[in-house]
Amino acid sequence: MAPQLAITLVFFYWPAGQALYQSMLRQDPFGLRSRFVWFANFRKVLADPAYLNSIQVTVVFSLATAIVAMCVALLLAVMAEKAVRGKGLYRTLLIWPYAVAPAIAGMLWLFLFNPSIGSLAYLLRSLGIAWDPLLNGTHAMILLVSAAAWKQISYNFLFFVAGLQAVPKTLIEAAAMDGAGETKRFWTIVFPLLAPTTFFLLVVNTVYALFDTFGIVHAVTGGGPGKTTETLVYKVYNDGFVNLILGDSAAQSVILMAIVIALTAIQFRYVERKVHYG
Amino acid sequence: MIGQSPLRTVIAHAVLILGILIVAFPIYYTFVASTHTLQTILRPPLPLLPGGQLWNNYSEALFGGIGRIGGVSVGQLLLNTTIMALGVAVGKICISILSAYAIVFFRFPLRMTFFWLIFITLMLPVEVRILPTYKVMVDLGMIDTYAGLIIPLIASATATLLFRQFFMTIPGELVEAARVDGAGPWRFFFDILLPLSRTNIAALFVILFIYGWTQYLWPLLVTNSNDMNTIVIALKKMVSFADADTEWHLVMVTAMLAIVPPILVVALMQRWFVRGLVESEK
Numbered sequence: 001m002a003p004q005l006a007i008t009l010v011f012f013y014w015p016a017g018q019a020l021y022q023s024m025l026r027q028d029p030f031g032l033r034s035r036f037v038w039f040a041n042f043r044k045v046l047a048d049p050a051y052l053n054s055i056q057v058t059v060v061f062s063l064a065t066a067i068v069a070m071c072v073a074l075l076l077a078v079m080a081e082k083a084v085r086g087k088g089l090y091r092t093l094l095i096w097p098y099a100v101a102p103a104i105a106g107m108l109w110l111f112l113f114n115p116s117i118g119s120l121a122y123l124l125r126s127l128g129i130a131w132d133p134l135l136n137g138t139h140a141m142i143l144l145v146s147a148a149a150w151k152q153i154s155y156n157f158l159f160f161v162a163g164l165q166a167v168p169k170t171l172i173e174a175a176a177m178d179g180a181g182e183t184k185r186f187w188t189i190v191f192p193l194l195a196p197t198t199f200f201l202l203v204v205n206t207v208y209a210l211f212d213t214f215g216i217v218h219a220v221t222g223g224g225p226g227k228t229t230e231t232l233v234y235k236v237y238n239d240g241f242v243n244l245i246l247g248d249s250a251a252q253s254v255i256l257m258a259i260v261i262a263l264t265a266i267q268f269r270y271v272e273r274k275v276h277y278g
Numbered sequence: 279m280i281g282q283s284p285l286r287t288v289i290a291h292a293v294l295i296l297g298i299l300i301v302a303f304p305i306y307y308t309f310v311a312s313t314h315t316l317q318t319i320l321r322p323p324l325p326l327l328p329g330g331q332l333w334n335n336y337s338e339a340l341f342g343g344i345g346r347i348g349g350v351s352v353g354q355l356l357l358n359t360t361i362m363a364l365g366v367a368v369g370k371i372c373i374s375i376l377s378a379y380a381i382v383f384f385r386f387p388l389r390m391t392f393f394w395l396i397f398i399t400l401m402l403p404v405e406v407r408i409l410p411t412y413k414v415m416v417d418l419g420m421i422d423t424y425a426g427l428i429i430p431l432i433a434s435a436t437a438t439l440l441f442r443q444f445f446m447t448i449p450g451e452l453v454e455a456a457r458v459d460g461a462g463p464w465r466f467f468f469d470i471l472l473p474l475s476r477t478n479i480a481a482l483f484v485i486l487f488i489y490g491w492t493q494y495l496w497p498l499l500v501t502n503s504n505d506m507n508t509i510v511i512a513l514k515k516m517v518s519f520a521d522a523d524t525e526w527h528l529v530m531v532t533a534m535l536a537i538v539p540p541i542l543v544v545a546l547m548q549r550w551f552v553r554g555l556v557e558s559e560k
Contacts, residue, residue, distance in 0.1 A: 079294050095548070100305070101540075104533060150304070219514050
């Protein structure tokens with residue numbers, strides 16, 4: 001007990017407290033004096049167009065990543081349920097990306113799609129698409145979402161497979177007897193029963209897209225071109241360690257903590273519901 | 279079981295194979311790239327089959343090539359990353375199994391307060407509090423040390439919660455029986471709890487090993503000197519898409535070296551990994 005408490009206190013509560021305190025300080029440009037300014041930093045951050053932009057970027061990025069990753073994974077999981085033979089082999093081959101670091105995933109995708117030497121970029125260009133993720137913000141975003149979603153597919157896949165196996169076979173057979181076709185069976189029976197899994201994955205994927213993808217952003221685009229791919233976590237890092245605006249960075253940290261706490265609270269209410277669900 | 283038409287089975291297999299192609303392609307292509315010469319890589323499109331430079335590239339990279347670009351030998355990088363991944367995995371399992379043991383089996387004042395103190399940390403990943411945590415590290419003089427890389431990542435509650443859930447399923451009779459037979463708290467812990475939680479430990483180990491291996495932001499901040507870099511960070515430093523100086527064939531070899539160990543761990547321990555993943559997150 002004692003060791004974990006000590007580590008938690010030193011590396012968690014102390015920094016969190018400092019973040020709160022620092023978020024209310026403002027330093028002079030030379031870092032010599034700091035003044036206590038209450039919530040001025042929060043007001044400043046929230047009124048900053050760059051911050052609002054990065055909120056927008058983050059929302060787009062997280063939702064796109066979560067939706068793409070989950071749709072692909074669900075499709076693959078449903079197909080894997082059908083394919084009785086070779087299921088284990090498919091699973092083995094599909095869980096690889098989980099082990100790849102986000103930053104490396106980003107670099108691999110950039111290697112494939114970068115305008116000068118990427119082979120797939122070459123393919124796109126020969127199809128007549130002016131592809132350039134280093135200059136075009138939309139393209140950069142597409143690249144990030146693909147890399148982030150790619151890495152998350154295996155995780156979602158495992159959960160959907162587990163969820164599908166929990167759907168009672170008797171229900172499906174009853175529906176088949178009543179004459180429901182395969183598509184109809186899926187949408188009216190299997191999909192609603194999967195709802196808890198889907199919802200859980202939605203939260204997990206959003207959290208993943210919010211935080212674990214810092215590596216991808218940093219390695220692939222560095223927030224650029226312009227600020228089109230600057231997510232919230234990247235901005236905290238950038239303001240704090242590159243631009244050294246400590247108060248702003250701390251205020252952003254506190255806002256992020258609030259977001260995570262909200263998301264986790266949602267998740268736990270769901271977990272409780274699921275217990276009743278059986 | 280409902281019969282299904284052969285056509286649909288064929289479609290299912292086709293979709294799965296397509297999915298695997300998409301999922302595996304980036305990794306496969308990295309391997310292909312690591313077996314070609316620099317000139318071939320710089321002139322897209324790259325062939326789909328491995329080239330003949332496998333031996334040359336890997337020996338060049340392993341014996342000095344990577345060291346020449348990054349300033350650190352690849353052995354050092356892999357060593358750092360392994361120490362970090364193992365340290366995070368082992369450290370987290372040790373402290374969380376101990377605190378779960380204390381929370382579940384002992385009654386002491388403020389027990390629930392402590393539990394909540396730990397539980398709240400579940401919600402906040404390192405990423406949201408990087409700057410203050412970094413400052414603490416500087417104050418404690420832990421920049422560029424293994425301890426600095428590992429310890430802050432240990433402070434998280436997921437593993438504690440998992441062990442707690444598992445310990446709560448252990449019947450009270452077992453605890454009573456051990457006590458009647460004269461087993462003290464330590465003996466009970468080592469002779470009964472540890473053997474019972476073996477599968478949980480294995481599952482957690484895989485997940486945490488991957489977690490430690492793939493860390494990016496934290497090693498980036500805490501290590502200033504090249505000697506302490508993890509392989510992921512070193513890889514990022516080696517790559518520059520803007521200029522033509524990047525020695526891609528060596529970069530790709532490094533990428534393979536960074537990808538393969540965690541993939542091996544996942545593939546070899548798949549059974550525990552899948553179980554642990556699906557169970558721990560419920």
